[in-house]
Amino acid sequence: MAMASTRSIRMLVPSFSPCPRSGLASARATATAREERMAEQVSLRERVKEPPSARLVESYYRPAVARARAQVFDHEMWAHCAHALMLERQGIVARAPLAACLRLVLQMAEQGPESVPVDERQEDLYSYVERRIVQALGPDIGGRLHTGRSRNDLNATTWRMALRGELIAAQRALLALRGTLLRLAEAQAGVVMPDYTHGQHAQPVTFGYWLLAVADALARDGTRLAGALRHADLCPLGAGALTTTAFPLDRDLTAALLGFAAPLEIAYDAVASRDDALEAVSALAVLGATLSRLATDLMAWSSWEYGFLELADRHCAVSSIMPQKKNPAALEHIRAAAGMVQGALAAALACTKNTSFADVNDAVTAVNEPVLEATTRSRRILALIEEVLQGLTLRPERMARAAAEGFGSATELADVIVRESGLSFRMAHAVVALVVREALAAGRSADAIRSADLDQAAATLFGRPLALPETAVAQALDPAANIRARGVMGGPAPEEMARMLAARHGLLARDAAALEAVIGRVEAARARCLGFARGLAA
Secondary structure, three states: OOOOOOEEEEEEEEHOOOOOOHHHHHHHHHHHHHHHHHHHOOOOOEEEEEEOOOOOOOHHHHHHHHHHHHHHHHOOOOOOHHHHHHHHOOOOOOOHHHHHHHHHHHHHHOHHHHHOOOOOOOOOOHHHHHHHHHHOOOHHHOEEEEEEHHHHHHHHHHHHHHHHHHHHHHHHHHHHHHHHHHHHHHHHHOOOOEEEEEOOEEEEEHHHHHHHHHHHHHHHHHHHHHHHHHHHOOOOOOOOOOOOOOOOHHHHHHHOOOOOEEOOOOOHHHHHHHHHHHHHHHHHHHHHHHHHHHHHHHHHHOOOOOEEEEEEEEEEEEEOOOOOOOEEHHHHHHHHHHHHHHHHHHHHHHOOOOOOOOOOHHHHHHHHHHHHHHHHHHHHHHHHHHHHHHEEEOOOHHHHHHHOOOOHHHHHHHHHHHHOOOOOOOHHHHHHHHHHHHHHHHHOHHHHOOHHHHHHHHHHHHOOOOOOHHHHHHHOOOHHHHHHHOOOOOOOOHHHEEEEEEEEHHHHHHHEEEEHHHHHHHHHHHEEEEEEEEHHHH
16 A cells, blocks of 8 residues: 655554563553542543533434444544554654553454443543543543543544445445446346336437436435545544644654545645545535436336336335235335435535534534434435346337337437438428327327338328338337438447447446555455554563
């Protein structure tokens, strides 16, 4: 893993050889009742005389601590390890107290959030973690871990780590969905169906072509998520409250130990900005709109009136009173969840709007809840819609019949008139529109139109027949022939579909490789950081 620091992580290894246990033993041996009392007196609330209001705890602190325990506890333990390693490497804090702190941090990491007792007297997760460390090691030893650091930069870092993990999971789910769409598009490239504009028959397509179009829209959603991940993948640690510190921190080192691509350079920006969260939930809201539109089409096409496809039983619900019902519950849930993600975007923007550009709870902290909830919802519905698509049963005969009956081939019929008779397109358009209108009035379908019908309409409108060969008219009205003729770039013709599918498979592979590179970097950094921490703590 590359890093911008003048010190390579590999230079850490000689420094982290095992140290004797005498430092911790001595600290424990000299812990007196006085030091224990001091530990109780060292608190983040020295400035205030009263404990938090019960109503403030109920509305704010308790749910915030619960979310942090569930979402960032592991990240916070990792961040403590990285900060301690940097303090030792820079000579800011002596080795022995840091080793003692790391032993306890690693123990808490292994035991999980339950290792940190929680009551109603502290504001956030870090407050409880620090109290646990100070109570166990005393204020002289336990109080050294926070050197050169603020809750501002620590919390900004751990929530970015949580967001990074959620964005990675969402991208993985999106990549899997794109892969399924491409495989199905390939398999269903010959399944003819009508497509619709404004809810009316438009032109013949194939189900595979529709799937490929959705896959491309989702690929752009993936690009937006990748951009959000790139901007979230910057490390605030070392920014302090807002202006860094006079201690000689190595921010490149801590960023690398935490698997970030780089530090978030300007300290003020690092603790005041939450555009990372806003960008992420914006991208997820757009993705949700795509998924909701996909679900809407599938819901319509699964209805009795369309009859194009059927959802698997495992994705449907039943009626308590109507025994015939098979309700598309999975698709309805996807649409509802997409709406909730869009609501999360509105909530995050509302929290941030009209706040000062600084570390304030409403702009910097409050957005975590809706944004991380949105990432979780998005990841789940991505996996669900992929499963729904894999379980679909198509009805190709019904789809093809609807394409033939619904006058979707009228555009190609007008084009044939232009090519065969020399009429302008607008004149040909008028001829076909009149023929369609009369066919509908007579209750005839599109495949019943003949050359004589065109002659009559052309004579009525322009005073002359067209005399098109019957075979040319039949070819123009054939939905499958229509599709084969659409060979312009981006059309549904078989050879063009084959070209586009090959290109999309290549793009999917590149996107997957880029994400796996980020995952590999993060996982390798975590393994190295915790390995170094264990070495120093030994």
